[in-house]
Amino acid sequence: MKIILNRSYFNLFLIFFFFASVHIQCTNGFENVIEINEDVFEEKIAVTAQLYVDSLPSITISKNINISNNNFPIIEDAAVNLISNNESYPFEFNDQALRYEPVIPFDLELLKNYELQVNHSTLGNTSARQQLLSSPTEIEVIPSTSIFNSDSSLNLSTEFTLSFKDPKNEENFYIIEGESIGKRLDFDLNDTIYDRRLMGVKSSSNLVEFKTLWRIYLRDEHLDGETITIPFYCLSVHNTAYQMKVNLTSTTREGYLHELSITKYQESLDNPFVEPVIIFSNMEGGLGVFSLNSLSTFSFP
């Protein structure tokens, strides 16, 4: 205590203390990388089975891995079956497409219940049930402004009005999306490259439940069986675009919640003001989604 009280010793101590603390600060830094051990999370089968009416059903099966890992594993040896009314539609792995496709092609049938079962020897089993809902009818997409500019190029900020009749006595969910298709010449490959870009979509309609830069989400909560009309405009910065497309996806509750949670998650990534989002899954015992959808696409021109 006497040493501390001695003024010169004390001053020296303070100077030493100041530099020592600066040194410690610089050495330690302010961030700490947390190593995610494999035992922090449970390994599960990850299923992406967003099946569409009138198109070849295909299912992606993988498993979850450490977030710092770049190599997504391909699960080739899962037993995949779609079951409806005691009928089983087995799927097999297509090593070109890296997806599971039906052994025998089949069509999804309206208002039928389906159960997707995925079994794997080490990752366990997962399953989910869905009913194929009716598709909307009387769908119309009408541009409110010209789709061409005065120099005949595509007007990439065209306004549209989408209207359709919602199926009655069903809980229906819709996603509206726009895309532009571009075409350019690749001089290295000496070939024409087609590329697809999402277009921004924006609507101020009260019917919209959630909107992002790229998508509009709505449900028929108070409009069951009615004609739904949504005005919106698309916006693209695709300078080689020659065609615009408007997509209306009709999906199930689970498919809608899954897509909505992904959208919200993407939005939350760079925004500290947004609440954390857990990606919705309806795969019991696994990850991912099984949903039944119908897609209506309108091309301009």
Added chain:
Amino acid sequence: MKHFFLFFFLIFSQISLSFGQQVTVSGYISDEASSEKLVGANLFELGTNVGISSNNYGFYSLSFPKSSTLRLVCSYIGFQTDTIVFQALNDTILNIELSQSINLKTVEIIESINGRIIDKTQLSELNIPIAIIQELPAILGETDVLKVLQLMPGVQSGNEGFAGLYVRGGSPDQNLILLDDVPVYNSTHVLGIFSIFNTDAIQNVSLIKGGFPARYGGRLSSVLDIKTKEGNLKEWHGEGGVSLLSSKFTLEGPLKKEKTAVLISGRRSYVDLLLKPIVQSGDVDDLTTYFYDFNLKIQHKINNKHRLFFGVYAGQDLLNLAYKNDNEIYGSGINWQNRIGSFRWNYQINKKLFSNTTLYFSQYKLDIESYFENKTELERIKAVYQSGIKDAVFKVDFNYFPTNQHNIKFGGSIIRHQFNTGALARTIEINALNQDTTIGTTPLPATEYYTFIEDDFEISDKFSANFGIHFSGFHVENKNYYSIQPRVSLKYDLAKHTSIKAAFASMAQYINLLTSESLGLPTDLWMPSTANVLPQQSWQAVFGIAHARENGVEVSIEGFYKNLENVISYVEGANFLFNLDNNWEKQITQGDGTVYGTELLIQKKTGKTTGWIGYTLSWNWRQFDEINGGKRFPFRYDRRHDISIVCSHKFNEKITLSGSWIYGTGNAISVPTSTYSSNLNQLRTFDDVFLPTPQRFVIDGKNEFRMSAAHRLDASISFFKKKLKFERKWIISVYNVYSHINPYFAIVDEEFKTNPNTGLTEGKFLLKEIGFLPILPSVAYHVKF
């Protein structure tokens, strides 16, 4: 409920029983040097052991048989115990003045017979003397009431370094923070790091965590009651201090001796003054970052029965950053402020009845501003986001002392709230074309009212109780809500030094703070219950054992169970600040919560070495239908273990060494721990924002991941010296002595590295914890005259 009212009736009917010829001794207990009223001072009669504590205004009233010889012993923390002997012939007004202890300094002043834990019926109450608060180590030497309270069991800080209080698992909006009986809506400065309470102006601090007396209501989790000094009625005194962050001063004295006194206190930070010359040399046009507090209190003693008090508090934080180049200036700023004004009238109606009538106004306001100006193009764009709450209140409460066994409090209040739930004003001026727009919600008025009655009842020598009932209501948007809240606290003395206690309290809360779990900023919004948003409700049961030893060591163990209903949270993905065109009610959801645990507190109150050890073992759950798939999840600040060790050693009259060490289980957060791809053909396309990414991040569940545990050692040494006309104190503090970086939040960050084999740049996602506060030495100077 019927039995409860019956019980109440029996208690009050007992009051009317006659005790024969009685005389009443009543009056105020105050500080001899300043006439400052002493709250909670102890007064007891040696022969009969009849005793009482002075109320919140220093008033007491006791009854004795006529003609008896009384030996009244009066004591209070830090004051010399006084004994008054006289014969009780008539009703007597006895104003007692205690003189401050000469030899008792700093931490030793808590040695007192006053306020022993085993003597109080009230459970879960913490009283920390201001002297202790001023001794303990603090960030940048800025002593802080809230930070010291965080060292007590059952009270958590949320994030390290922040002054927010999480009491028994409740969120910060569930704390009723009263500054001289007036609620404060934002109690922090510097984005939540420091509290708004200037310790030089404070007289008394009390925190109740459970077993709430009926006089308190409107919040679910705690009552923090802070009383400021009333001003010295006898002579002028002052104190002030300088720390690395701010300077402060307090001046108090009589405008008219023994009649009118004034207290003025101010504090201002000066980081901006130090940084301004440095930052203005570059592109930065303006850096304004400061906070200030101002307290004014005037008391006027009309006569022995009537006293008037007028109080003002004003505090503000401003953070403004602007850049400039040849033609353009652009910047943004955040500004939040509290304004409080109160007028209080104390009236001693008769020897047994005392009243306190208060009129007050309280306002909290937040502005976030963003602007751009181009001088050559004559463009000016400005956006201001505003939210806040205003209260105008009338309150009256009475204190009635019918017999020595009963201390009855009753009263009521009506509060007119006005909520500004968030509005965005845009001004656009381009080439003399002006456009002003305001979007967002319009102000929302609401009326809250309550009435209460409680009785502190000495049932027998060993058994005491506090029974009460609190009735409250809320009117908003043509909707009425009501709540009847019974309150009971019981104490039974098992032995001379040991008592057991139990309490039950039901609470209701009609105003809510929407706070982001991802970031706790003053952007948090105060919202009322509405036709669609139900009031929050809770009940809490507490059981405890308290033991006090002769050597001044006190031990208490309390177990509690708290049930929360209709608590509020943002829905997943809600983004309040930038979605003003959406209805705020759609962005929130209501659910339930359960908190339970055990708290241990061992305090040593006497001798050269004093301090406490606090340990809390608790569980804190929430359940919302719309969050986490409806499954129960841990609250963000669910902290299984929370330990604090606080120690102070006085070497001599000149030197005191203090230290504190804390440990807390890591916060529960929602971060992805694994990932998968929904399209194995389209591998890493994360950079292409024009296509949907196939990568999916997996968050196992809401708040399933635990951040690293937080621990920290702080230390300080104080050097006192008494000069001829003043006392001075140097305080050297070290915050986070071993510089352990405690995490505030965790993020998933992508780091890019070149693969030596392929030459390609590859991204890799990493989970990182981010911390802010390393070792921070500081020095502060304090002077008192």
